[in-house]
Amino acid sequence: MNPLELTQFTATSCIGLGLDATLASLAAHRGGLTRCNFETATIDTHIGEVSGVDAQQLPAQWSIFDCRNNRLAELALRQDGFFDAVGEIAARWGPRRIGVFIGTSTAGIMQTELAYRARDPISGALPPSFVYGTTHNSFSVADYVRRRCGLEGPAMVVSSACASSAKAFGTARRMIESGLIDAALVGGTDSLCLTTLYGFHSLQLSSPAPCRPFDIARDGISVGEAAAFALLERVSDKTRGDSVLLYGVGESSDAYHMSAPHPEGLGAKRAMQAALAAAGLEPGDIDYINLHGTGTPSNDRSESQAVTSIFGPTTPCSSTKGATGHTLGAAGALEAVISSLAIQNGLMPGGVQTTRVDPTLTAHYIKENRRGPVRRVLSNSFGFGGTNCSLIFGRAG
């Protein structure tokens, strides 16, 4: 595929608001997981909660979009001069030529959770103040972002569970390559809610402790929240050697089970191979792999097998979910930004929380940070329904 340049990017998660704070946490090998004290949840688990989401206001003219998910999106959009960068590309291409493609799994469903607690005692009706379309509906976050940024090109949400915002890069890439648009605002936003906290708990997939990806004692995920965005444009004469490019996108399905990965990671393997083929790269060209690495026994086992079958046992890899938690539909975009920071700063972030790597997992999991040239990074995102997406980022020069 023709590479695309990430001309601007930003991320907000429990390890930091914006790039500087995120990089500082990664460099310090510092995580952001805390004991769950979210809303009225009474689950023994840890979460990756972003501070300041509740206090974030939306501009008054878009108050109909008000919900935790869009507040988180607003908070993230305010970092790193992102609005200014959007203004620049809008001036360059025109708002109609810029699409908006955002991944989310639950969007603003918390508004509906709250509304169900406030039903009319006689009629059962939801409260009049509850608005479905601009909060609960998955599209609400893309609709908010496009209005807030004044972009008028094609817009849609990709919602394929925990692969959502990785796949949003694929959709954006096809739209640009086809000539329908010239640039895209791509990203992901997922916020804490009771549906996911209690849902993963019901499946016994969330850990009471901070999650420990690839650890011999790993016992589940820590649900997190994040918003991460990037601007994608074609490579131009303004592209610098240290610019970060999207080189490859690979997607696949498991055809196996709704909530368990293929035991040998066949779908994951297929996605990674497709990304390498799209990028025209060999496995040996990849310097670091940012794993899906959720910390469930089954994910890490199948992903390790898939990684080793392609890359062998020496390519350094780690999961940053021990630091950020599993930010679900936002994970692909968050980890795209982390991959970009790894490339720009020559930093392979070692896995936080993991103390003893499971010796049966043959992938080369790194626990400590490594410094050195990082030219190409592969980032994995897999989701319920057996949906897989691998992205390859790298330096332009």
Add this chain to the structure above:
Amino acid sequence: MTLSAYIGGIGVLGPGLNNWPQAAAVLSGSQPYVAAPTVLPTPSMLPPAERRRTGRVVKLALAVASEAAASAGTDPAQLPSVFSSSGSDGHVCHEICQALASASREVSPTRFSNSVHNVASGYWSIATGSMMESNVLCAFDASCVAGLLDSMTQVAVERHPVLLVAYDTEYPPPLHAKRPIPDALGIAMILTPERAAGSIARIEVALTEEAADKLAEPELEALRLAIPAARSLPLLRLLAKGVKGRVILDYLDVSRAAVQIEPCA
């Protein structure tokens, strides 16, 4: 910028629309439209354990997807797909929100697995054994054209066939009052980069600012407006009539899709 493809098989299921041949007869005017609740078939293509767990949204999507694949004579396992819907399983969502509002907060693990927006795509992959990529989109009332645009760009860029499935089901009360989709309606079509023996028509899609076409019959127009996937009805009418023509399909506040159809005769 215009994107082009060839339409292979088509699938339709909705209120008073039982399959593509019958829907085509209604849309071309050779049969009257008789409103009736959508009857969703049991997805026999799924293993029994999975079949028991599927709700209306999965039944609907699998029904129209398999009708389109079968009529095109395409092996579904080899088809990349795009599933686009304005919501996931509304009944599952209701059950989860009700459980979370109760004292026990016991969420069913199966319901949680089935609450994802990509539930139909996941079951389609399991049912057909397809490991091909499957994209899953939502654009609220604009979901149908969102799916069409993503499918058309896949055909244009990847030069591979795509199964497009656009489908919506209803929410039960009390959510129904806030999102009053009246019944289930889905459409599916196979889009290919090259003309094949079974190609029905050539399709061209471009963005436009023109207003969306309406349907003259009040009942069909009401359906078009009530269910997002039914925003495709003006396109299906052209295909049903088997004539060359151009229609404008509803999309976002600032843009619509201009669709040009030329039958393959």
